[in-house]
Amino acid sequence: MSDKSASALAVPFLGVLASLQLIDPTVANTALVKAGAALHMQGATLALAASISTLAQAATVLLMGFLGDRLGRRKVLMGSLLLSIAGDGIALAAPGAALFLLGRALVGIGVGAVLALTFASVRCVSRPDQLGKALGLWNLLIIAGFIGGSLLGGVLADTSWRLALGLVPLIALLCLPLVPLLLPDMPANAALRADWPGLVSIALAMVLFLSGVSHAVSGFTAPQFLLPTLGGVAVFGVHLWIERRRQEPIFPVGLYGRGCFAAAIVSGIAWNFAQAVVQLQTSNFWQTVQRYSTSQVALAQLPLLICFAAGGVVAGRLMAPGRRTTQLMAGGILVLVLGLVLLAGVRADTPYASFVLPLLLVGTGLAFLSVPQSALFVQEAPQRYFGSVTAFRTTTGQLGFALGFAASGALVNGFGFASLRDRLLQLGATPEQIPALEAKVRAALSSGVLTHSHGAPSKAIEVITSSYASGLAGTMLVVALLVALLGAISLLLLVIGNQQRQLEA
Numbered sequence: 001m002s003d004k005s006a007s008a009l010a011v012p013f014l015g016v017l018a019s020l021q022l023i024d025p026t027v028a029n030t031a032l033v034k035a036g037a038a039l040h041m042q043g044a045t046l047a048l049a050a051s052i053s054t055l056a057q058a059a060t061v062l063l064m065g066f067l068g069d070r071l072g073r074r075k076v077l078m079g080s081l082l083l084s085i086a087g088d089g090i091a092l093a094a095p096g097a098a099l100f101l102l103g104r105a106l107v108g109i110g111v112g113a114v115l116a117l118t119f120a121s122v123r124c125v126s127r128p129d130q131l132g133k134a135l136g137l138w139n140l141l142i143i144a145g146f147i148g149g150s151l152l153g154g155v156l157a158d159t160s161w162r163l164a165l166g167l168v169p170l171i172a173l174l175c176l177p178l179v180p181l182l183l184p185d186m187p188a189n190a191a192l193r194a195d196w197p198g199l200v201s202i203a204l205a206m207v208l209f210l211s212g213v214s215h216a217v218s219g220f221t222a223p224q225f226l227l228p229t230l231g232g233v234a235v236f237g238v239h240l241w242i243e244r245r246r247q248e249p250i251f252p253v254g255l256y257g258r259g260c261f262a263a264a265i266v267s268g269i270a271w272n273f274a275q276a277v278v279q280l281q282t283s284n285f286w287q288t289v290q291r292y293s294t295s296q297v298a299l300a301q302l303p304l305l306i307c308f309a310a311g312g313v314v315a316g317r318l319m320a321p322g323r324r325t326t327q328l329m330a331g332g333i334l335v336l337v338l339g340l341v342l343l344a345g346v347r348a349d350t351p352y353a354s355f356v357l358p359l360l361l362v363g364t365g366l367a368f369l370s371v372p373q374s375a376l377f378v379q380e381a382p383q384r385y386f387g388s389v390t391a392f393r394t395t396t397g398q399l400g401f402a403l404g405f406a407a408s409g410a411l412v413n414g415f416g417f418a419s420l421r422d423r424l425l426q427l428g429a430t431p432e433q434i435p436a437l438e439a440k441v442r443a444a445l446s447s448g449v450l451t452h453s454h455g456a457p458s459k460a461i462e463v464i465t466s467s468y469a470s471g472l473a474g475t476m477l478v479v480a481l482l483v484a485l486l487g488a489i490s491l492l493l494l495v496i497g498n499q500q501r502q503l504e505a
Helices: 003-018 020-038 043-071 073-093 097-124 128-159 161-165 167-182 196-213 223-244 253-257 259-288 294-300 302-318 325-343 353-380 383-417 420-426 434-447 458-504
Strands: none
Touching (some): 003 020, 003 097, 003 128, 003 167, 020 073, 020 128, 020 161, 020 167, 043 383, 073 097, 073 161, 073 167, 097 353, 097 383, 128 161, 128 167, 128 294, 128 302, 128 353, 161 167, 196 223, 196 383, 223 253, 259 294, 259 325, 259 353, 259 383, 294 302, 302 325, 302 353, 325 353, 353 383, 383 458
16 A cells, blocks of 8 residues: 555544444443343442443543553554453453453553544644644544444344444454554654653542542432542542642643633533533433334434534634634534524424434534534644643543533433422322332433333323423523533633733744
8 A cells, every 4th residue: 555545544544443432332331231131230230331441441541642652652552452352352251240341441441542542643644734624534434433333233232242242343453454554653752751640640530520420310419429529529639739749740730721721621521511411311312202212213313423523524624723713613602502402492292303403503513613622632732742631632521421421311300300299190190109100200210211111100101201301301401501601611711822822922
């Protein structure tokens, strides 16, 4: 293969590799029900199996970004693919829960590193004046790979959960020999030294915080939410205190004071938060209220994903070095908020056609936020700390997605449970029946799962569907306001950042 051909294929190839980070948890969660039954996982063990890869990724992604700088990005990328293959290989062959958990933790480290390393590599395989276009194309291939991989994984999961877990290792194995053919040898900096106090403290902060927010549906005053969440925030404060005193930190703490870097963080939390809410709660709504199958839900979300992919290409082409970032992000925020407001009109009997326009707007808004946000991380990353700073984009995304997952579940529960007693009485339930029906409704609203089995109490089913629809509508309105607020803060930080750059110039 000629150098010219390899160069043209480098960015699309990086996008395909990065899509593994989206394919893996989607396929694993689809297969988890059967895997849990086969390996006798229940309760806390099953919950840990669902989250362990995310926690492992959160704890190690900055370390993997550092190793990319220290050892060479291409070498560490190949090692991360091998780790992903080994991890899912252990999980799919596991005879019991312990090895399954170990395998899933290794996969989380591997695919998280692949995402961070491919993002950092985009700059190395594209010209500076073409960075926006390259990031748009990278984003397009991520979504295309995710759509194809998740649909195929769903089909495999229907046959065998072990077969489904073999999909990501197969893709990684096919891509592995192409890495040295399509990607240049990116220089390593052997002079770098690991900042272990900083790496350990931020890993602990992320694990505690993500563990806490995953329990938000239990209530914002519940100990299982408050203790780890506040503990994570406290440990992050300790992390900042440590880093201010380090000669060679993970990356300079002063970056947090730069407007453009802070804007990248806030906007990254905003778009990941919105994406999590829309994808998770529309999926739950279609399954719980309108009884869609898993494959129907995947097809129903295609308008959002297609617009996210295509919109990223358009945003990348419109963006130029140092230009149009503010305009693109402002447009993305407006379109995203409009889509969320339209979703607030959802009712239990809303036809799918009424979802199409809001999903198109949400997908487009997400794209016009995502590409400039990615470019800001690249722009603000010092060369010496490039791997760690760009890996922090993944950390930001995890924070936003976890907050969206947790907050939306709690909001749907809260809005849906309002006036529940009155609804049950209107349906003819007696005061004696209400406690049992309320418990069933709360359980369904908390999990987003309702079995419409023959003989299920019709009153419970009717009130759950109406309550979930009401909860979703209220949630989307609150989320629209939160995203608008985060978007306004991002734009203000961008203005401050541009002023800082002018002063420095």
